[in-house]
Amino acid sequence: MLKQLDPALISKAMAGDRQSFRYVVESYQGFLYGVAYRYLVNEADAEDAVQETFVKLWRNFSKYRPEIKLSTWLYRILANHCLDHKKSSAHRNKLFQVPYGASLQHGGIGTPLEELNGKELAQVHQLAIEQLTGKQKMIYVLREMEDLEPIEICHLMSMNEDQVKSNLYHARKKVQEFIKKQY
Numbered sequence: 001m002l003k004q005l006d007p008a009l010i011s012k013a014m015a016g017d018r019q020s021f022r023y024v025v026e027s028y029q030g031f032l033y034g035v036a037y038r039y040l041v042n043e044a045d046a047e048d049a050v051q052e053t054f055v056k057l058w059r060n061f062s063k064y065r066p067e068i069k070l071s072t073w074l075y076r077i078l079a080n081h082c083l084d085h086k087k088s089s090a091h092r093n094k095l096f097q098v099p100y101g102a103s104l105q106h107g108g109i110g111t112p113l114e115e116l117n118g119k120e121l122a123q124v125h126q127l128a129i130e131q132l133t134g135k136q137k138m139i140y141v142l143r144e145m146e147d148l149e150p151i152e153i154c155h156l157m158s159m160n161e162d163q164v165k166s167n168l169y170h171a172r173k174k175v176q177e178f179i180k181k182q183y
Contacts, residue, residue, distance in 0.1 A: 003027060010070055014061045021061075025054050028071060031146070032078050038141045039082045041126060049085065053078045075156045083134050121179075128178035136171040143168055 005027055012020035029050055037046035056077050057064075064073055132140060139157065142148045148156070153164050 005070060007066060010064075010066065014064060021058065024057075024070070028074055029054070031071070032074060034146055035075070035138075035141060036078060036082055038129075038145045039137065040085060041130070045085060049078060049081050052081050056081075069155060072155050072158075076158075079138060086134070124179055124182045125175070127182070128175040131178055132171050132174055136167050136174070139164055139167045140171040140175065144172075 005024065009020050009023060013024050032050045032053055033046055036049040037043065040046050040049060053074060057074060064070070129137060129140060135157070139153055142153050142156065143150065150161055150164050150168070153159075154161050157164065159167075
C-alpha cells in the first residue's frame, strides 16, 4: 500500500515549506516513476513525467483538498501527463525500445538461449501492454506491475471495484491473446 503522509506535513508543504515538500517528493517519487516508466517505456520520459508532476503539485498545491489522499491527487496529475505525452506526435515518432534491465528475471543463470527467450518475452509483453486502451493500460500496470490492490486502484482511478476488475480482466485477456499470437 502507498504510504499516507501526516496531514500536518502536507499542510506545511502547502504553505510553502521546502523541507516538507522535499519529504513529499521523496515519499512518492519511486511509486510515480514506476508507473510512468511502465506506461511510457522510456527512462527519460518517465523522469520528465515525474518531475512535471511535482512541478504541477508545487504550483497548484493551494488547490489541493485534504479530504482527497495526496497519492490519488499526484497519480491523477501523472496519469494526465502520461496520457497527454502518449498522444503527442513526438512520442508517436519514437522507436520502441526495451532497456536491457527490463528483461524478465527467471531466478537463475540460464543459457544464452534462455536469456534471449526471456528478453524476447519481455519485449512482447511490453508490446502487448502498449496495445491496451489508456484506462486498461493504467489499471494493468498498477495491478500487475506495481502490485497495488484493487481497492487502491479504485481510489487512484476514481472507479468502483467492479469497473476496475472488468478493465483488468479485459486487459489481461488482451495481453494473453497478443502474447499467444507472437509466440
